Amino acid sequence: MVQIPKQSAPSSPAQRPVPTSADVARLAGVSRATVSYVLNNTSAVRISEPTRRRVHEAAKELGYVPHAAARSLRAGHSRMVLMPAPTVPVGPLYSQFFNELQWALSRLDYTVVQYGGVGLHGDEAARAWAELRPVAVLVPGSGLGPEGLAVLKRAGARAVVTLGPERVEGAHALLMDHDRVGHSAGAHLLARGRRRIGVVMPGESGLEIFSRPRLDGVRRALRGSEASVTELPLAYAEEDAARLAARWRTLGLDGVFAYNDEYAMLLMRALQDEGVGIPDETAVIGADDLMLGRLLRPRLSTVHIELPSGRDLAELVDRAVRRPGAAPETHEVLGARVVHRDSS
Amino acid sequence: MVQIPKQSAPSSPAQRPVPTSADVARLAGVSRATVSYVLNNTSAVRISEPTRRRVHEAAKELGYVPHAAARSLRAGHSRMVLMPAPTVPVGPLYSQFFNELQWALSRLDYTVVQYGGVGLHGDEAARAWAELRPVAVLVPGSGLGPEGLAVLKRAGARAVVTLGPERVEGAHALLMDHDRVGHSAGAHLLARGRRRIGVVMPGESGLEIFSRPRLDGVRRALRGSEASVTELPLAYAEEDAARLAARWRTLGLDGVFAYNDEYAMLLMRALQDEGVGIPDETAVIGADDLMLGRLLRPRLSTVHIELPSGRDLAELVDRAVRRPGAAPETHEVLGARVVHRDSS
DNA sequence: TTGAAAGCGCTACCAA
């Protein structure tokens, strides 16, 4: 790591206090009320053009910026949509989804804020979020329990939406059941005539939320067939992959769902180094449909995942905020379809 | 995209108002002051144990959560550290850095918030941030100008830190000059005996902040030598890479710096499909030292990039907050070193 | 067309 050395310096004179609307009023020679009317373009009241100009000029001269906290305190509500920041590196899929969401919510005049909550868990996290009195909270994963939801609602959140595997009673839910991903992969391998199927389980913590349901999905796809499932713990490291590959033939697997494309790449490389034929000896399929899969040889089969559109989620949020009493909506939003290439 | 259908439902009875400290006081049979003392563990004042218990019970019963905006309004300052959310998908390097930073700041009792600012630019963005009255603002990239800085300072931000290629007068700066990355790559290729060197310039917008300085770095490394530089515009798409590879031999390049490992993988694949020998005919080097580079054949040479530690940045922030008048610190924090593998 | 003033929820000073 690059070091940032400690450094000291003489302190400069105390900074000027932050200008308030009262300062603007004083400078413009009007009342604070008038300032508010002018700066907010209040339509219920007519302010003369010269006065408007004076106010605007005063505001600009002072560099006045309204105080969001004071405003929302007075208003009794905010337009803040809060979302916990992801703590695991997130792929291009999610990035795009989030950007879209954020853009759409901005258009609806909401302010989107990601709350950095490393170290906060469960209800503790919900309390921290509630302190900010967001008008809506979007919770990915499965970190929200009934108690957390209650806290948020009591704190005035008019819309709480979970994005994850299960719904919470009373909250809106965008169900993203990764079971489907595993199911697609499993069904595909089965259809390709594979019967002894491995499923990679990432060793990295935080991924169980995805890997567990994906495994279940594979199991579900194979139910009623004579095919079997073998769990394959695998850390995202070359040596671990090599170790797994070394004992590959003893496992006797003819197909493997590698959790996602990145793990698939790791595993494929190790298998190829070991001389295991892909797809003849073992078929490999990943998930996420990343570019890298297309660049591998053999080209990697994968499960393409569709997230909901950010615009749709933004509209759901807006609807819920406007009709807070409405019954929670639940939507299955995770699409999964196999992209068959050469590795399976 | 998966559609979320519109949906309607009858609205339920109006929700109870959000409980305030006055409600807690009423229920506990004490004053609001006492509630505040108890819930904040104010050490300057002793509250009897029975009273404490009554207050805590009342708070729990009502599900009371303090109102952060009211608190910081009263206090005259917040503990919020604001950072614009990245709009481009961000790699594991940055994710780790951010997590570390966030964790370290939490330990120092700051609240870290990422502000979703798609669509906001320059001073407009600075104004939006200023409305939240953050105690510190961390700005990656080069989006902050002198005017934006002034706005933030006037709004009471006690620390403004830029993380990018250049400093802004009056703000702390963590200089991350990607020139160094290009310089390392260029020097390496030169040392390997390459003289006609290509530099991939990603077609994706938003990446110029990195690609331009990296290119300059290569140029700088080659200055004084007889080596030449050729810019290679390349979109992150197979076809575009194939197109580039098809005319590769007419370019007569014997070395290429591929911007980063992902573009390197894309280009290498296209070159190999075209029958171009790597590294004999053309040496390839990427950047970022991603896992995928180790999985390629030949293994990808790369420039390993070191970001500052999140802990150090957190300490810089804390220092600056505590001594707001101190002279801005500037640190060169981007480390770059070549990891030589088989592709160069 | 403009101003005076109340009050959002909270904390901290001063008094009891």
Added chain:
DNA sequence: TTGGTAGCGCTTTCAA
């Protein structure tokens, strides 16, 4: 040990 209360910056009702 506890309570009364002023006031943070803002909007909005009511009066002038």
